[in-house]
Amino acid sequence: MKRVEGLSKLTGRELYVDDLPVDGFLWGATVRSPAARGRIRGIRFDDSVDWSEFTVVDHRDIPGTNAIFLIEEDQPVLAHGRVRHLHEPVLLLAHPRREELRRAVEAVHVDVDAEPPVLDFRLTPDRERIQYGDDNVLKRLRIEKGEVERALAQAPHVIEGVYETGAQEHVYLETQGMLAWEEDGVITIAGSMQCPYYIVEAFEHALGRTPDRIRIIQAATGGGFGGKEEFPSGIALHAALLALKAGRPVKLIYDRSEDLAVTTKRHPSRVRHRTGVDGDGKLLGQDIEVVLDGGAYVTLSPVVLSRSIIHAAGPYACDHVRIDGRAMFTNSPPFGAFRGFGAPQSLFACERHMDRIAAELGIDPVEIRKINLIRDGDSTATGQVIADGADRVQVLDRALDLADYYERRTAHAGFNAAEPTRRRGIGLATFFHGAGFTGSGELFLDSEVHVAGLPDGRIEVRTANVEMGQGTLTVFTSLVCDRLGVPAEAVTIAPADTSLVPNSGPTVASRTVMVVGGLLEKASDDLRTRTGLPADADGRAIREAIREWHRSHPGEPLIGKAKYEQPEHIHWDDETYRGDAYGAYAWGAYVADVEVDLRTFAVSVRDFVAVQEVGRVLHETLARGQIQGGVVQALGWALLEECKWRDGAMENAQLTNYVIPTAGDVPPIRVEFLESPYPHGARGAKGIGELPFDGVAPAVANAVAGATGTDPASVPLTPETVMDLILRQRPPAGSLT
Amino acid sequence: MSGDGVEIRLTLNGEQVAARVGEHDRLLDLLRYGLRRTGTKEGCGEGECGACTVLLDGVPVNSCLVPAWQARGRSVETVEAVPEEELAALLESGATQCGACTPGVVMTAWWVRRNRELVDTHSLRELMAGNLCRCTGYDGIIDGLAAWLASTASGEPGGPG
Amino acid sequence: MTVFLPRDLDEALELRDRHPGATAVAGGTDLCVLWPERVAARRDEWLDLSGVAELRGHEWTDGALILGAGTTYWDVIRDRRAGEELPLLVEAARQVGAVQIQTRGTWGGNIVNASPAADGVPVLMAYDAVLELRSRSETVELPLADFYLGYKEMRLAPDQLLTRIHVPRRTYDLQWFEKVGSRSAQAITKVGVAVTRRDGEWRVVANSVAPTVRRCRSLESLLAEGLPVSGPADLMGALESDVTPIDDIRSTAEYRLEVLARLLYWRLRDVCPSIT
Numbered sequence A: 001m002k003r004v005e006g007l008s009k010l011t012g013r014e015l016y017v018d019d020l021p022v023d024g025f026l027w028g029a030t031v032r033s034p035a036a037r038g039r040i041r042g043i044r045f046d047d048s049v050d051w052s053e054f055t056v057v058d059h060r061d062i063p064g065t066n067a068i069f070l071i072e073e074d075q076p077v078l079a080h081g082r083v084r085h086l087h088e089p090v091l092l093l094a095h096p097r098r099e100e101l102r103r104a105v106e107a108v109h110v111d112v113d114a115e116p117p118v119l120d121f122r123l124t125p126d127r128e129r130i131q132y133g134d135d136n137v138l139k140r141l142r143i144e145k146g147e148v149e150r151a152l153a154q155a156p157h158v159i160e161g162v163y164e165t166g167a168q169e170h171v172y173l174e175t176q177g178m179l180a181w182e183e184d185g186v187i188t189i190a191g192s193m194q195c196p197y198y199i200v201e202a203f204e205h206a207l208g209r210t211p212d213r214i215r216i217i218q219a220a221t222g223g224g225f226g227g228k229e230e231f232p233s234g235i236a237l238h239a240a241l242l243a244l245k246a247g248r249p250v251k252l253i254y255d256r257s258e259d260l261a262v263t264t265k266r267h268p269s270r271v272r273h274r275t276g277v278d279g280d281g282k283l284l285g286q287d288i289e290v291v292l293d294g295g296a297y298v299t300l301s302p303v304v305l306s307r308s309i310i311h312a313a314g315p316y317a318c319d320h321v322r323i324d325g326r327a328m329f330t331n332s333p334p335f336g337a338f339r340g341f342g343a344p345q346s347l348f349a350c351e352r353h354m355d356r357i358a359a360e361l362g363i364d365p366v367e368i369r370k371i372n373l374i375r376d377g378d379s380t381a382t383g384q385v386i387a388d389g390a391d392r393v394q395v396l397d398r399a400l401d402l403a404d405y406y407e408r409r410t411a412h413a414g415f416n417a418a419e420p421t422r423r424r425g426i427g428l429a430t431f432f433h434g435a436g437f438t439g440s441g442e443l444f445l446d447s448e449v450h451v452a453g454l455p456d457g458r459i460e461v462r463t464a465n466v467e468m469g470q471g472t473l474t475v476f477t478s479l480v481c482d483r484l485g486v487p488a489e490a491v492t493i494a495p496a497d498t499s500l501v502p503n504s505g506p507t508v509a510s511r512t513v514m515v516v517g518g519l520l521e522k523a524s525d526d527l528r529t530r531t532g533l534p535a536d537a538d539g540r541a542i543r544e545a546i547r548e549w550h551r552s553h554p555g556e557p558l559i560g561k562a563k564y565e566q567p568e569h570i571h572w573d574d575e576t577y578r579g580d581a582y583g584a585y586a587w588g589a590y591v592a593d594v595e596v597d598l599r600t601f602a603v604s605v606r607d608f609v610a611v612q613e614v615g616r617v618l619h620e621t622l623a624r625g626q627i628q629g630g631v632v633q634a635l636g637w638a639l640l641e642e643c644k645w646r647d648g649a650m651e652n653a654q655l656t657n658y659v660i661p662t663a664g665d666v667p668p669i670r671v672e673f674l675e676s677p678y679p680h681g682a683r684g685a686k687g688i689g690e691l692p693f694d695g696v697a698p699a700v701a702n703a704v705a706g707a708t709g710t711d712p713a714s715v716p717l718t719p720e721t722v723m724d725l726i727l728r729q730r731p732p733a734g735s736l737t
Numbered sequence B: 001m002s003g004d005g006v007e008i009r010l011t012l013n014g015e016q017v018a019a020r021v022g023e024h025d026r027l028l029d030l031l032r033y034g035l036r037r038t039g040t041k042e043g044c045g046e047g048e049c050g051a052c053t054v055l056l057d058g059v060p061v062n063s064c065l066v067p068a069w070q071a072r073g074r075s076v077e078t079v080e081a082v083p084e085e086e087l088a089a090l091l092e093s094g095a096t097q098c099g100a101c102t103p104g105v106v107m108t109a110w111w112v113r114r115n116r117e118l119v120d121t122h123s124l125r126e127l128m129a130g131n132l133c134r135c136t137g138y139d140g141i142i143d144g145l146a147a148w149l150a151s152t153a154s155g156e157p158g159g160p161g
Numbered sequence C: 001m002t003v004f005l006p007r008d009l010d011e012a013l014e015l016r017d018r019h020p021g022a023t024a025v026a027g028g029t030d031l032c033v034l035w036p037e038r039v040a041a042r043r044d045e046w047l048d049l050s051g052v053a054e055l056r057g058h059e060w061t062d063g064a065l066i067l068g069a070g071t072t073y074w075d076v077i078r079d080r081r082a083g084e085e086l087p088l089l090v091e092a093a094r095q096v097g098a099v100q101i102q103t104r105g106t107w108g109g110n111i112v113n114a115s116p117a118a119d120g121v122p123v124l125m126a127y128d129a130v131l132e133l134r135s136r137s138e139t140v141e142l143p144l145a146d147f148y149l150g151y152k153e154m155r156l157a158p159d160q161l162l163t164r165i166h167v168p169r170r171t172y173d174l175q176w177f178e179k180v181g182s183r184s185a186q187a188i189t190k191v192g193v194a195v196t197r198r199d200g201e202w203r204v205v206a207n208s209v210a211p212t213v214r215r216c217r218s219l220e221s222l223l224a225e226g227l228p229v230s231g232p233a234d235l236m237g238a239l240e241s242d243v244t245p246i247d248d249i250r251s252t253a254e255y256r257l258e259v260l261a262r263l264l265y266w267r268l269r270d271v272c273p274s275i276t
């Protein structure tokens, strides 16, 4: 099946928020904090501007609670009294002309009595910098399995390492934007978003309204990657407040510089490993500490931390594991959801550390993984017994095979001996990614989907899960077509408009196909049952039965429904952090072949092989596209993308200074899937959206280590960092060069 | 001109159009807000991303870097002008995901398609390097363009072009 | 805000004379970055050069390639002869931005924008290019190597326009350009260098390592004299007197200097007997 909305995108007909036709609207803009931390002394408006032409909104215009509803309610919609990070929204302006608005933003001065900020999450804060609880820890979590201290005390070798990763900006190609208007007492939003119902909840709290007076519509969305999960709630509220006060539609679109400077980014991390191993490399004990920079408000950091620690020990069987996690408060714009959701950070550390262990023991990086990879019957760090029939060693072998791993390793040794200025290396990573919400999260979401039979025999799918590039519309269409045996023309997907679709949960956590897709199959069955037909009825009969049902029930809706029920095998204890963290894991093995130029210290990726076991591939082109796109985005994180900080916020807030890969910077990404169907996912599928992010940075860093004989402990490996490694770092003992 | 803009004429997708443009307006603004051709996208306003790519007198340019008054008397082609049946190869290969980069990608690719001799001196990746895409990892785009170049004029895959 | 739209060079020069404060716009690839928020709101008068036919295009004479100031990178890339005779022009042009920038960006704009990171300037300087500067009253010629005075300061009077660039047609026994940016395209140079050698006479021109694109005269004489060099470190003394790199948002002084020395050493080792 071709991408459902593909032609509409290729021809430019698809309407994103800034393309929607509206008349008589105002442009909105945001006045922000000039300081990382302090008390707001006052706000001054220059006389040079005729303020009567402007709509001006501050915290006093918020009818409900001044908080963006999420896990906690600590983040204000508009700062009042004090500011906690640079660029924090303080005041909103609207005006018909964008040029006037730009001038006006500069004519508002927020005076702040500055206080000492926390700018480095790795340092223990002194007293005057404590701003959250009594230690600035936003969230603390621990996983414990077996007795790690005893295991480490008895292990023949204990190997330590500290690893760091930097922030990353999503760079969805369409910046954040919202259009708000009020219509018959209903505040309405159309905009770029992943989670329409998150915005409904945020509006209930901050605007003090009941859901029937709130309508949220997803416009075509030009990429999200997690960046349009929680962040849009704030900007939607801003647009709504302006529209309510102005009595006119308001469009609030961030330009790229603003988007880069103020929106969420991937959490920076620091991960410490202390690992006991025997002489063959068998893991005896893993003691791991994961620290994330959360930024100035709690937002989603607790759940990012949760996923980060659950993945921190890697896809390995080890009887004694302790993982301590902390998310720290700093005076930075909050860090947020980003593809992988904490797992890429902890898996970078884990997989770099596996290579370090192998190097120190003088064993092959392939062998150490093969010895330790989970076999069916083994358990993860949370004690989840894996028995999914997937063969993780086979995934690794397939990747090695496709990449000509051993041949290349030999060839590189010869090349490196002969070449004065170039060094080649090949590196690998094995990893996993849990799909869906953690633990009982899916149960709390209580997702519901509808599949409606229309009077003309067409079928309409109603979910709040959105298309943002990942292919939701196409996969949903094909699932329903398959289930009911109807052609694609017979199926339409209702717009993600909360006045039309039920709450099927957020479009995050690689849950759309596996969880929501599964519900769609059930709802399709329910629709068929309601028409009175048995499971073996064919599509034509079903469509006729739908038409017939409507003839006998004029004016009534015919809706097949399904609600989430937790598969019986899932048991999770949120108190002890033990049990089945995810319904299913996808497994991957990635191999990177790199060349380092010893003149410029630049790393170029010569070849990249991505092999993964994903349950079932529902649509080959879409699935491959997810992997290739994820790999390239992660290559950016591994090699190029670096946020430079000033007062806790991004200083290089332009695409010329925050560089992401172009077509010329990456090789073709070679993708292969292995399939071992997951019985509770739609047609056997497990989630794949985030998986590709996890294995890239460690594979690349391991390849650079091999090429240069250094021991990189952080990403991004920019040329400046690689220069530092080569000029200053002694090769680690026993490194494979 | 001073203050209230200037009247210009240009050829847009083969049609003569007249428009009043402000001194501040970029060609991108003229297209999107003045003429309501919203196919052309803004991704950065810095000339980095190529989402705003249009053909100006037959060559690809970033319309965010062109003052609208520089388009006077010139010919502009936007994504709206590309015949739908030409797009089969890009649709098939997975060249579009979120679609925000897509109109720009299509315009650069359309230019390459109509000037196939470019591939004698340039790789497809070099030609497409001015169009950032955050979704596809570029394989879908490059493979689609290669297939498009190999197809016959009707857009159906055919012998080497 | 006022925009002047001259139709030919005379009109442009006359407007330049009457409105010395007006900013000339050629391809706009420097000026129009973040145009609405950064520039349009702040500058008042603009002089559009896009309608001035005399500035466009290039021609080959017996002794020189003459580039109109408004010649684009793409014009040069598409000229097969340029690739054969003056290959560094094409190499540099192909590494400017990406196609969408190459079709709009002009050689004249690159020179007058006076960025230390400009990629067109080092190759022109290594080829001993001469600028033609015109005002209503006179036309003067000035070697590009003498044009810059300091960061964004140059010998261009408010009533002058850069009209043409003469690039002598000569044969070189060595010509080489290398650009180091953060990625393969759309990259501002972190350090770059153009080198030519003709009858034992050297030109070494580096960019992004000083307030202006810089001819490295100490290094040129070190090479001309054939002083022995046995590693990148042996070039450091000369380079440190030629260039003054800084730390900025794109790279570090240390990286720029180290890489410049390494690029030069490894390339010149193949062609200079004195370098081992």
Ligand SMILES: Cc1cc2nc3c(=O)[nH]c(=O)nc-3n(C[C@H](O)[C@H](O)[C@H](O)COP(=O)(O)OP(=O)(O)OC[C@H]3O[C@@H](n4cnc5c(N)ncnc54)[C@H](O)[C@@H]3O)c2cc1C
Pocket (backbone or CB within 6 Å): B046, B047, B048, C023, C024, C025, C026, C027, C028, C029, C030, C031, C032, C033, C049, C055, C069, C070, C095, C096, C097, C098, C101, C104, C105, C106, C107, C108, C109, C110, C111, C112, C113, C117, C118, C119, C120, C160, C161, C162, C163, C186, C187, C188, C189
């Ligand atoms: C995304 C992007 C990537 C880029 N990459 C590179 C790169 O890799 N390498 C590089 O060197 N540059 C790069 N640039 C910068 C720019 O493209 C070049 O410097 C280009 O040559 C400028 O030419 P222009 O005609 O567009 O200049 P404009 O922007 O029109 O003008 C630049 C300056 O020159 C003045 N000027 C122009 N013509 C004349 C004249 N005839 N007489 C007097 N003054 C004049 C203008 O007043 C202005 O001050 C990049 C720019 C962008 C946006």
Ligand code: FES
Pocket (backbone or CB within 6 Å): B041, B042, B043, B044, B045, B046, B047, B048, B049, B050, B051, B052, B053, B062, B063, B064, B065
């Ligand atoms: S919007 Fe013009 S290049 Fe990005």
Ligand code: FES
Pocket (backbone or CB within 6 Å): A173, A222, A223, A469, B095, B096, B097, B098, B099, B100, B101, B102, B132, B133, B134, B135, B136
């Ligand atoms: S398809 Fe989303 S940026 Fe290219």
